[in-house]
Amino acid sequence: MMSEHYHTITPSAELLSIEKAVASLKTALSLYDDKLDAGRDHKNHLVTFSQPVLPADLPVWLSVQTIYPRVFWMNREKDYAVAGIGIADTITYDGEGNNDEMFRQFERSIARTTPQARYFGGFHFNNSERQDPIWKEFSSFSFVLPLVQLTFENEHYSLSCHLWLEQGDDVITKIRELTEVLDRVVTNTDCSASKLPELLNISYNPDETRWIELCRKALRTFTSGEMEKIMLARQTILEFSTTLSPLLFLLRYPYPENAIYRFYFEPAENRAFFSFSPERLYRRKGNQLLTEALAGTCSKEMIKGGDHHASEALLNSEKDIREHNFVRAMIYEDLFPICREIDMEEDVCVMQLNRLAHLYTRCSATLKPEFENDSDVLKRLHPTPAVGGVPKEPALQHIMELEPFSRGWYAAPVGWISRDAAEFSVAIRSALVNGRFTYLYSGAGLVTGSDPLSEWNEVDQKIGDILTITRQEA
């Protein structure tokens, strides 16, 4: 949306190569300082220079860039994708306090920066949790407006850069800095991506025996009546022969047809969190909210059947329907106080992925005017029982006590925000890359009657896609 704080300059309507687009952006930037505009009277001012470009492969472009952070986002419909580098502006918080406090901070940070453009990033799953050192680069929340980004939207590609001016900033200096960054943009994407180094070892935290014990502990909280559902996760640790570029996972994701989100956040070289998640937390445009319940799983490999058999198995599985219904019910309950209208689809559907099928219910809602903002929605929706449990607060406590690792950004909201719109996926089927080690995260929702060994296998299936990437030959 246009406002007095924000405007876009399109140097040329012609579709240029990325190399020519960089030159075109530099020219536009050099011309800009002549006409310091009215926006400078305001506190913060953003000028986006955006040049249409010829079709390009976003992950490949990102893989040759040397400016950090490197971020990538693609929505589930695959009609919107961004690859970004550097920081024009950032919304970050590193602090104590529970999730409510974290989302309050988020609200304050957004208000201060008055973001017009889209900021990409994520949150801690549980900000009360003490984080393992491997999560050091991942703050309570961290969102960036990239300095330079390649965007695919409405079937069109563009290369943009963001000139972000805060009160007191010297425009000439800012322009010079941004020009220097443009000079560092690599435009030659010819180099072919290498493959992952040799995988030396796979270990599990917890291992299978310990997992079964932990699940039994969780199941006992159901018998005692304290809890009704808990999602427990596992860490699968991959040890490679050398340090690896985490972007290889994004480049080599082998299932282009899968309706999943792709999220990638690399704050420092070779340290990245990424996720190939099928789950939407929500999408918001103004007061319109789109969310869903996704829980209950069938593996096609386990039943030795295709889509049709998986649907049938799921829709007839009393345990999976029950697991799913907890999520449905809580989403409705959580949204009720902040919405004017909620339309939760009556029928449970099935979402088909290449290896798995999930029970799935769509939900759309209209927010009450006073709750038309992301921190209120996040506070209410996160975590849904698909990744937390019922009841919500005690579930977070049990998860912290039972799981032998911290969740970091796993299962947390990741995505983008702007002032009037946002989209967040739930960062499941995700991984953290740290040196020679990659930590995969996935879990399973436990309810009364869950069998710990079946849940162990369910998690194996959920990380199957990422593991496939490590077994690719060429």
Ligand SMILES: C=C(O[C@H]1C=CC=C(C(=O)O)[C@@H]1O)C(=O)O
């Ligand atoms: C928590 C995960 O999946 C959730 C989403 C869909 C189905 C789930 C299940 O059937 O257990 C989980 O609730 C994960 O993959 O890490």
Ligand SMILES: [Mg+2]
């Ligand atoms: Mg399940």
